[in-house]
Amino acid sequence: MPSLIEALAGAAPSNGHYPWPRRVVDERTWSVLVGQLGEGRWTLAGLWGDAGAVHMALLDTGRGELAVATLACPDGRFPSIARHHAPAHRLERTISELFGLEPVGDPDDRRWLDHGRWGVRHPLGACSEADGEGASYAFLAAEGEGLHQIAVGPVHAGTIEPGHFRFTANGETVVRLEERLGYAHKGVESLMAGASLERAAHLAARTSGDSTVAYSIAYSRAVEAALGIEVPERAHWLRALMAEFERIANHLGDFGAVCNDAAFALMHAHTAVLRERVLRLSKSCFGHRLMMDKIMPGGVAVDLDGSGAEDIRSLLATIRETFPQLIDLYDETASLQDRTVGTGTLTHALAHQYGCGGYIGRASGRSFDTRRDFAYPPYDSLRFDVPLFQDGDVNARVWVRIREVEQSLGLIDQILSGMPPGEISVAPRPTGKISEGVSLVEGFRGDILCWLRLDSGGAVARCHLRDPSWFQWPLLEAVIEGNIVADFPLCNKSFNCSYSGHDL
Amino acid sequence: MRKLLFESLIKPVLTETQPDPDLAMCAELATALGQSARQRLGRSLAIREIDAGSCNGCELEIHALNNAFYDIERFGLRFVASPRHADVLLVTGPVTRNMREALERTYNATPAPKWVVAVGDCAADGGCFAGSYAVVGGVAAVVPVDLHIGGCPPSPETLLKGLLALIQDAAHGSASSP
Numbered sequence: 001m002p003s004l005i006e007a008l009a010g011a012a013p014s015n016g017h018y019p020w021p022r023r024v025v026d027e028r029t030w031s032v033l034v035g036q037l038g039e040g041r042w043t044l045a046g047l048w049g050d051a052g053a054v055h056m057a058l059l060d061t062g063r064g065e066l067a068v069a070t071l072a073c074p075d076g077r078f079p080s081i082a083r084h085h086a087p088a089h090r091l092e093r094t095i096s097e098l099f100g101l102e103p104v105g106d107p108d109d110r111r112w113l114d115h116g117r118w119g120v121r122h123p124l125g126a127c128s129e130a131d132g133e134g135a136s137y138a139f140l141a142a143e144g145e146g147l148h149q150i151a152v153g154p155v156h157a158g159t160i161e162p163g164h165f166r167f168t169a170n171g172e173t174v175v176r177l178e179e180r181l182g183y184a185h186k187g188v189e190s191l192m193a194g195a196s197l198e199r200a201a202h203l204a205a206r207t208s209g210d211s212t213v214a215y216s217i218a219y220s221r222a223v224e225a226a227l228g229i230e231v232p233e234r235a236h237w238l239r240a241l242m243a244e245f246e247r248i249a250n251h252l253g254d255f256g257a258v259c260n261d262a263a264f265a266l267m268h269a270h271t272a273v274l275r276e277r278v279l280r281l282s283k284s285c286f287g288h289r290l291m292m293d294k295i296m297p298g299g300v301a302v303d304l305d306g307s308g309a310e311d312i313r314s315l316l317a318t319i320r321e322t323f324p325q326l327i328d329l330y331d332e333t334a335s336l337q338d339r340t341v342g343t344g345t346l347t348h349a350l351a352h353q354y355g356c357g358g359y360i361g362r363a364s365g366r367s368f369d370t371r372r373d374f375a376y377p378p379y380d381s382l383r384f385d386v387p388l389f390q391d392g393d394v395n396a397r398v399w400v401r402i403r404e405v406e407q408s409l410g411l412i413d414q415i416l417s418g419m420p421p422g423e424i425s426v427a428p429r430p431t432g433k434i435s436e437g438v439s440l441v442e443g444f445r446g447d448i449l450c451w452l453r454l455d456s457g458g459a460v461a462r463c464h465l466r467d468p469s470w471f472q473w474p475l476l477e478a479v480i481e482g483n484i485v486a487d488f489p490l491c492n493k494s495f496n497c498s499y500s501g502h503d504l
Numbered sequence: 505m506r507k508l509l510f511e512s513l514i515k516p517v518l519t520e521t522q523p524d525p526d527l528a529m530c531a532e533l534a535t536a537l538g539q540s541a542r543q544r545l546g547r548s549l550a551i552r553e554i555d556a557g558s559c560n561g562c563e564l565e566i567h568a569l570n571n572a573f574y575d576i577e578r579f580g581l582r583f584v585a586s587p588r589h590a591d592v593l594l595v596t597g598p599v600t601r602n603m604r605e606a607l608e609r610t611y612n613a614t615p616a617p618k619w620v621v622a623v624g625d626c627a628a629d630g631g632c633f634a635g636s637y638a639v640v641g642g643v644a645a646v647v648p649v650d651l652h653i654g655g656c657p658p659s660p661e662t663l664l665k666g667l668l669a670l671i672q673d674a675a676h677g678s679a680s681s682p
Contacts, residue, residue, distance in 0.1 A: 159566050184558070187639065190638075272571035
């Protein structure tokens with residue numbers, strides 16, 4: 001069977017594309033690739049627009065290969081991928097409204113991020129003025145006796161991000177859920193175009209605040225690939241240290257929050273204390289509670305000193321002492337398990353089809369972790385397991401998170417003992433020519449893809465950041481079907497998809 | 505569970521002493537608000553949080569106000585689920601064009617007297633997202649703002665200082681007015 005790059009018979013672009021290849025393919029090859037996507041040969045890792053072209057990132061997860069296929073669209077059209085491969089759906093609608101490139105044969109022509117309020121159309125393509133009055137949105141129908149609709153959002157009851165959920169319910173049972181997102185769309189990609197490396201790093205770090213470290217690593221690695229920068233070894237290790245801090249903080253917070261959504265506030269109280277301790281340590285070691293702007297192209301902004309390492313070891317000991325008690329508490333509270341076991345089940349088939357990353361995929365038997373399968377330093381020299389569960393319910397997602405906290409603690413041990421001395425950054429220098437880079441990085445939520453093109457002066461010409469949530473949000477609609485409305489908060493929190501990262 | 509609950513009784517309390525309210529914020533409030541509004545609202549405030557397009561960073565730190573270290577409810581401040589129950593709207597993010605109407609409607613659904621607190625650098629003027637086709641700007645571009653709490657994101661301590669300025673008694677507020 002041909003490998004991914006063999007299947008991408010096409011011309012390499014004139015400028016460099018690193019570290020994985022990009023090929024400009026003809027429409028026939030494009031169709032073959034899309035057909036193979038539909039058959040499950042490849043995993044869709046991203047689909048984004050450009051000036052007069054669409055790019056599609058594909059993964060061969062078995063071989064650990066990534067490749068980008070590009071189709072030129074001289075007449076402003078491209079054959080729909082969603083028609084053959086449903087995960088492409090919302091990405092395709094987004095290309096259509098941002099760039100004005102039309103997906104021919106797309107079964108859904110409703111606008112996605114564009115709510116008709118921007119005052120412009122196709123802001124990244126042939127931009128034209130529009131009235132900005134807002135457009136109505138036709139939700140998909142569900143018909144039958146006794147069905148009623150519940151509209152939730154974009155302003156929610158809790159302190160969460162904006163999004164709209166339209167439930168159709170039969171009594172307590174959800175018959176259909178449809179999401180409408182885009183409320184947090186800030187036009188990050190338009191702000192990136194023409195930005196300096198520093199300004200773009202600032203924006204990348206604010207794409208999804210809970211994953212600021214992972215986004216900064218993804219962006220930095222793409223820039224470094226494009227410019228051919230060798231980052232000092234110590235910087236890689238410091239990045240991983242911050243990334244594992246971020247993972248632990250989010251997992252702890254969400255573990256408690258899932259329990260809290262089942263009205264089990266005790267767990268939330270305890271995990272919130274642990275989370276706060278991690279954030280305070282992040283502040284004392286790296287100078288920011290969420291570690292924003294501490295990672296940039298070329299390395300990291302702050303080094304870890306001896307007392308910092310001691311403080312980290314001390315916190316690890318605290319978590320190792322406290323966390324097992326909380327795990328027991330979760331495991332032994334039948335009334336809590338009654339809410340999480342068997343609730344919101346995601347099938348393996350759907351997780352696989354959507355290339356669903358992170359704890360959601362791993363709770364449904366999709367064994368994929370960028371740190372292992374597309375390993376980047378220092379993970380290629382660290383030992384860790386990728387926890388895997390098969391049940392696909394809220395309970396399984398909680399357990400993946402619990403086990404990942406334990407793995408991260410072990411990783412931090414190894415990072416502290418194995419971190420090499422030396423410099424922590426090098427200055428990125430423009431190469432004087434156009435260059436492209438791509439990266440795939442494991443955030444707490446799953447794999448983040450960053451693709452960018454730098455101009456000859458070293459500024460960002462085009463940057464696309466694909467949040468893991470793009471391939472997770474649609475599955476939330478699937479898992480809630482047949483569950484009761486009151487279990488939606490549990491399902492939603494156990495997914496914890498990003499609104500801002502998705503809406504960009 | 506019993507062991508954990510029992511330990512909570514004998515372990516030292518995590519909750520920290522109250523930070524002093526930020527004087528600059530007190531001054532901003534004193535000029536923004538009449539004394540009568542302060543007296544009518546009293547010392548117990550219900551807060552409705554609205555994400556008008558933030559990156560979620562501010563939300564994480566607002567969440568932290570509820571943890572045992574900050575324990576915001578001891579000050580009579582509590583988060584409520586509906587704007588109809590709220591005295592204070594805590595608004596984060598640059599206001600996106602897609603969220604503008606939702607913010608206006610939430611503001612209009614909140615009974616007077618009410619205060620609007622803009623949280624984070626983006627809420628002040630759009631922050632690093634200012635100038636985008638999809639962003640209106642800061643919160644004040646859409647609804648009147650009484651207090652700004654800066655930071656990216658503001659730490660829970662900074663948030664607490666700002667919110668405590670809100671519930672300072674009216675005498676303190678007028679004393680620090682210019």
